[in-house]
Amino acid sequence: MRRKITAIILAMLMILTLTPMNAFAAAPSVQEVETLIAQIGTVTRENRSAVEKAVNAYNQLDDASKAGVSNFAVLAEAQQILGIKDALAKLEMHQDKVENTKIWFSPYTEKCEETGQSVVALCIGMKENINMPMLMMSMEYIGDKDLRMNAIKIRAGDNKFTYNSGAFEKIERGNIKINNIEKYAERGTTWVEEFDIKMLKEFLSADEVIVRFQRENYGTTEYIDHTVTPEERQAITDVLNAYNLMCSVSPEVLHKALA
Structure with a gap:
């Protein structure tokens, strides 16, 4: 029995190692997403991490919660601005x-x-x-x-x-x-x-x-x-x-x- 328990524990550890940790993280709240969006500020290529962080958090919400994000327009605009800046950086x-x-x-x-x-x-x-x-x-x-x-x-x-x-x-x-x-x-x-x-x-x-x-x-x-x-x-x-x-x-x- 002891060996079986040990084998089960090892299998669980392997699964945890191979699975991205954010798959087990609790989805953020609408308020947390709104706070991340509010923290974006002026969009530059240097602060893209702030935009990406807000986008990743928003994408973890279900459809009903996404509809409740009051400042989503700010996030959408930030993505548009960053996309243009990245494209122009090649020219x-x-x-x-x-x-x-x-x-x-x-x-x-x-x-x-x-x-x-x-x-x-x-x-x-x-x-x-x-x-x-x-x-x-x-x-x-x-x-x-x-x-x-x-x-x-x-x-x-x-x-x-x-x-x-x-x-x-x-x-x-x-x-x-x-x-x-x-x-x-x-x-x-x-x-x-x-x-x-x-x-x-x-x-x-x-x-x-x-x-x-x-x-x-x-x-x-x-x-x-x-x-x-x-x-x-x-x-x-x-x-x-x-x-x-x-x-x-x-x-x-x-x-x-x-x-």
Whole structure:
């Protein structure tokens, strides 16, 4: 009998060791959850533990108790703010203090320009007195040839998208130096609209994406093809994710997230 009791005790100890302790902890009260939410204060990436602690406690409540949390709106807002801050932390930000504008873009875009690699890139812009973000797309060719492109064609899987020169707000041309070697750079920039969103969805889901920077002139065609890299897709995904989160909240919440 003694051996059986000992075996039972050892089995219980093993179960306790393998089971997370919070599974046996008593669920917090509504008042305790409300206190944790009230202690969050100003949301920053540095005090995320206060937000996570309140979220974990709230999730332990049953549905009826959750409905009784009077300051749940504060918790929901804190999660939104933290989500935007985390998304923007993956991006670079340039601020024009004279025009009071901010632009967020992926560091990968800057890397491509420094190394002389063509790229399709997104950026988020915020202007003075405009409370919601704007999304812009640039398609930039960098190479040895003075292409003077007037069209860009994108093959994403089985789908093809064409951007003629009139589709861009502006097309910029110039020379840049990469490792003291002069290169040609041409960039078409446009505001992102419904057609572009459809293209980007295909762009991000296709197994292969080829961007053709093209010049059509009096029946002759010259072009340079660029195969999109996994890093390029990730850069676009990071900017899109931040933009979508920024658009999903009220101007007041967005202002707190950008503070």
